[in-house]
Amino acid sequence: MPTIDPDRVMGDLKRLAEFGKYKTGVHRPTYSEDDMAARHWFAGRMADAGLEPEIDGIGNVIGRGKGNGPCILTGSHIESQNYGGWLDGSLGMVYGLEAARAISADPEFAGAVVDVGAWADEEGHFGILMGSRSFCGEVTEEEIDKAADPTRGGLKMRDALAKAGLAGRPRRQYEPNRYIAYLEAHIEQGDWLEANDLRLGIVTSIVGIWQYRVTFEGVQNHAGTTRMAIRKDAGLALTKLCCEIDRVFPEVAGPRSVWTTGRITLFPGAPSIIPGQAEMLFQIRDADVAVLERMEKKLFELVAASDAAGPCRAKVEVLRKSTPAMMDERVQAALEAAAERHAPGKHTRMPSGAGHDAQNFARHMPAGMLFVPSIGGISHHWDENTKEEDIILGAQVFTDAVAELLRSAR
């Protein structure tokens, strides 16, 4: 079996963490100077590994291997969340690169190929998983024309691409029939593995994310002179809906469902004015469409009940609905066999509560994902971390699974 080099894995991860270093994490928004420097450095590491690297017109860094044997695509992302962690994305990139290096160094696998891709903007600074969708042929030029980053003053994606030196470059798409599978590794970002004393997660599916805006229309008025009896306080109506959701959602949710109100805005938002309008962003996630549908139905019922009860009007609109993606059974079996070999009894099959590029590839080829534990379940924060022994274990298990799939395809 191909064997990974732990020092090389840790060395590459630590080097990558220097680009945009922020506290114990990194700040590498997509196409920022630090992000582009990291992409160019990674392309160099691909070339060192014998891959042919290219940064395409959307910033995907694609390293193609040489050989006429079976080929597997691996990948993850290089940019980070704003002020995020050092492993989110980087871990999957280095695992893919290490698998390519270990397999090309193993004479048993002569001719077999591991391609590595860094999918631009997985973190969603400009849109939703645009790099991998572009590589799958699912992004139009118009979508790029319209995309902008709200956290950088509405920076247009086109302007960011031009500043990064990528304007005018062709966007690459995958060659049909080149790949037997897509494999991606990632930190879990939750605490399931840690809480259950496990070291590896084999992803069964990636949850669907359904997102809504609920708006309440009341009457804005003076908070001193308007009697309680005649108020139409949109903020109060909103908080009541939140409490109702908290009360009844457990009845319709599945065991792994999550629901979140991430933003609340009252208008005009002044201490002496009764809010005339209020708005909340609400999101549900589950791997099972039937469960998502049950939760959505309940949300619609609660909003309709709020509207009917008055005194404010309430309405809900759908902002986003991604379909849960099922991971391929053969890929799961290969990951599980490798996990059992290196960490017997210390692995589990589990859904991914977060979105990943693998959900796009799953529509085009057999896809699978491997998770390693997140210490304390912390994610999207510079405190995010994983034990070094788990990082190294994961790299070997990932490489084993890639090798097993290549072997069985001969």
Next chain:
Amino acid sequence: MPTIDPDRVMGDLKRLAEFGKYKTGVHRPTYSEDDMAARHWFAGRMADAGLEPEIDGIGNVIGRGKGNGPCILTGSHIESQNYGGWLDGSLGMVYGLEAARAISADPEFAGAVVDVGAWADEEGHFGILMGSRSFCGEVTEEEIDKAADPTRGGLKMRDALAKAGLAGRPRRQYEPNRYIAYLEAHIEQGDWLEANDLRLGIVTSIVGIWQYRVTFEGVQNHAGTTRMAIRKDAGLALTKLCCEIDRVFPEVAGPRSVWTTGRITLFPGAPSIIPGQAEMLFQIRDADVAVLERMEKKLFELVAASDAAGPCRAKVEVLRKSTPAMMDERVQAALEAAAERHAPGKHTRMPSGAGHDAQNFARHMPAGMLFVPSIGGISHHWDENTKEEDIILGAQVFTDAVAELLRSAR
């Protein structure tokens, strides 16, 4: 009795509404060009009426009458809320000026004096009722140094005063023993008069406004990967407190108490992140300190209960506590007698739910206020309005009451 000139009252009000005209209202933030133009125009109208006008170092427009008889101070404000109504402040200014004009024209009142003051920044662009507090000797230079307008990019009050040409001018204070009373007229800003088919309100007291910030500390985490069971969602804890307040406050509140959550902020406020912190601005108003204390005690209990129940920490801090101000009984009686004379049975005594400059003067001299109805109770909005017949009725009743107090002081 001195008689007002309805055309002069309406003419002055309509002329004043041209300064900073916005839709059917006005936009005259304190010390803005439109506000200063209105102040200078009003000073001119004071001079036309035989008063000696001066704009002092805080922008108060003070018109002093001549004479050795008893003297009454009247006033209100000239600046408006951002994009506010045409009568809020202006009505009281024109009533005061008209009372001065009508009384000086009446030979019976030879020697009696009506002073008129426009108290700067009653609307609180830079602070809380600073113009009238300055005239009462309660504002330090340091308070002015620190004041800024958050809605104009943190514009410093000092810079605004300098740009308005007021830097270096002395701030005037009232002459001890000059005034037998302070009288102020205002639109009601609520719907109590209209809803009860009344045309005049005699203010008994001005409510105390007690304001709080309640903060919740949870744990920020990924909205996809963090199980419901281990979440510490600060936003959810906040909405539950809002629902509890709504449920139990009627038990401790008085019949005219009001309570308002005007602003809610979740941090970081992203759809895919569980809020790790949440904050709300909460305000209570009542004319009775005992009722305010009951409501405050209940708020503190609810926050402590939220904190004790977990999973988030909750704490409350006091931001502001103004004492309710009682209006003088003799002034109320004079207003009531005048109201009964011109609109029998169509007036009531009532507390003011909004703050007014009269609450400051009440600490220094007998003070009183007269309300006229607000159509639909609308206030702090360009749709604010009052029927012309009510405006004219109010002006006569106000002048009658001023005259009666002057007569009885001879």
